[in-house]
Amino acid sequence: MLSFLNTEIAFKGRSNKELNQSFFLFKMMGYPSLVKYGKGFLRFAFKVQLPIRGIIKKTIYKQFCGGENINECNHVINELYGGYHVGTILDYSAEGEAIEASFEYCKNEVLKTIALAKGNRRIPFSVFKITGLARFELLVKVQAKEELSAEESLEFDRVKARIEELCKAAADSDVRIFMDGEETWIQKVIDEIAEEMIVRYNKEKAIVFNTIQLYRNDRILYLKEQILNARNLGYFYGVKLVRGAYMEKERKRAQVNAYDSPINKTKEETDRLFNKAITICIENIDSVNFCAGTHNETSCLHLTQMMAQRGIKNNDHRVYFAQLFGMSNHISFNLAAEGYNVAKYVPYGPVEKLLPYLIRRAKENTSIAGQTGRELRLIITEKRRRDTMEKSRITP
Ligand SMILES: Cc1cc2nc3c(=O)[nH]c(=O)nc-3n(C[C@H](O)[C@H](O)[C@H](O)COP(=O)(O)OP(=O)(O)OC[C@H]3O[C@@H](n4cnc5c(N)ncnc54)[C@H](O)[C@@H]3O)c2cc1C
Structure with a gap:
């Protein structure tokens, strides 16, 4: 039980x-x-x-971290899989300078994680963040439809080429890949690229997964649209469902710029929409593969109950649970012990470059x-x- x-x-x-x-x-x-x-x-x-x-x-x-490089993460990968049957999602989380050399470095790291994940059941997904591959301000400009200089257009072409290279490598290696969700003022760019990659690479199975943040009040509609497109055009929709990590920043920006905040007014509403998104994915499981990225016990239980109701086996390859390394092992390990597919995001990279990540984890665990x-x-x-x-x- x-x-x-x-x-x-x-x-x-x-x-x-x-x-x-x-x-x-x-x-x-x-x-x-x-x-x-x-x-x-x-x-x-x-x-x-x-x-x-x-x-x-x-x-x-x-x-909270696996090691400074992939080799140093080996003991974590082995412990998670050997000890608990929990997979690892190697997440190169270093936040470096916003220069081309850093973006290329990051892309090459993700390529290494894809190569390691190939045929390796201990590593069920790879992952990247667009802001690891692109200048944030450039993405803001693209989303705002501001005119790009000739140099910026080339810069954006290079960003798209990096993403294409990662998704292609994932598809060639039969490795599923997540595109992380970020701030709403760049998320449209991420969505558009993700949609293109999903149409291209998810014809036979779900390889590319976009991320949907349910703290947003417009995302259920988006999820439904995406599933409908997948059904109509005959490909598999891949999605990671999360509540969303940038709430304070989102609200502050909306206030400063005097527009309606895209974030739900209450936590209860976010919880309701997250569970609704789970229900929608389960109801459309013949064309959706998804991962619930959450530390919320009620949402995890909701998903297990939905699976049972629909007769979906615990280890059905279309449904995954994921948590962050160093947190919520009571969820990850107990789910895995019942045969569910579970993976942990394992961040890695040099200590000094993971400081922003560590500070976010510390803030998250501060008492309220x-x-x-x-x-x-x-x-x-x-x-x-x-x-x-x-x-x-x-x-x-
Ligand atoms: C495997 C994994 C992958 C992730 N990937 C991403 C990603 O790609 N992009 C991303 O943005 N985040 C990502 N996250 C973080 C995630 O979005 C959440 O911030 C974090 O997991 C906490 O939410 P929870 O579902 O675990 O549960 P809980 O702790 O129950 O929920 C906390 C969340 O609820 C929401 N919330 C809190 N208070 C309010 C309020 N007053 N009004 C409205 N909403 C509120 C916020 O989103 C907050 O983070 C990921 C998390 C995991 C575990």
Whole structure:
């Protein structure tokens, strides 16, 4: 029976020492002021080359990242698959300078992840973000339909060529590839390119997956349209469903520029739309392959219930669950133990280049109004369970 309360499975691979380290880390991240000032301190410390790299790598980096390069991620890939039957999605998350050399470097990294994923059931997807391959301001200009200079047009051609190269490599290697979702003021460009790639490469099976963010109030309509197109034109629609990561930024921009925020007014509405999107995908499963990228237990349960109702097997290749490495193992490992397809995003890259990613994770785990965060609560439950076990072994 599926239960997300089973912390024994969730922390099976963690020794008491490792569990205590995670406890300490999440406890620290629980203090909003520590995260707020820690963020500035970290940036400063790296800038003036204080010797903190080692400490970061052994603590927060170890919790949320696989390694500095693909080779360093091998132990994580093996542990996830060998220990739990959970796949890895290698995510080159380095945020570098917005120059052509960085974009080419990033593209080559993603090509390496595709090559490693070929025929490798431990790595069920590859992934990229367009902003890893393109200058953000260029994408903004394209979406706003501003006139591009001759140089910018060539620059945009190179962006499209990089994406084409990645999708083609994925298709040639029979590896599914996610295009991550980003801010609404560049998302239209991402959608248009993704739609083109999906039509081209998803004729026989779903290879290219776009991302739909359900914190947006217009995305159910978009999802339905995309599925209808796939049905009418006879290809498979690939999609990753997420709630969305840029809520504050989106709302702030809408306010500053005096337009209606595209974000739902409440969390409940986002939850409702996310679960509705799951239902729509399941109802159209003959032409949709999808992945629920979420740490929300209710949404994961909703998906398992929908699958059961429709007679879809737990391990049906068309449905995946995904969580981020270092978070929500109680969901990932318990789902996998029941035979569902599960994968973890495993970010990798040099420590200093993953700082923005680490800061986002720290902020996400900061306590709201003094409440204990989700991860910390789970660690405390598991510590108590182990203590009780220990005591019952000692007591005659
Ligand atoms: C495998 C994976 C891949 C991901 N890929 C992407 C990606 O490509 N693009 C992207 O943007 N994000 C991505 N995310 C992040 C994701 O969008 C969420 O930010 C994150 O997972 C938290 O949402 P949740 O579904 O896990 O659940 P919860 O913790 O239940 O939901 C939190 C989310 O609900 C929404 N929310 C919170 N408060 C409100 C409010 N007051 N009003 C309206 N909505 C609210 C926000 O989206 C917030 O992130 C990914 C996450 C995972 C696990």
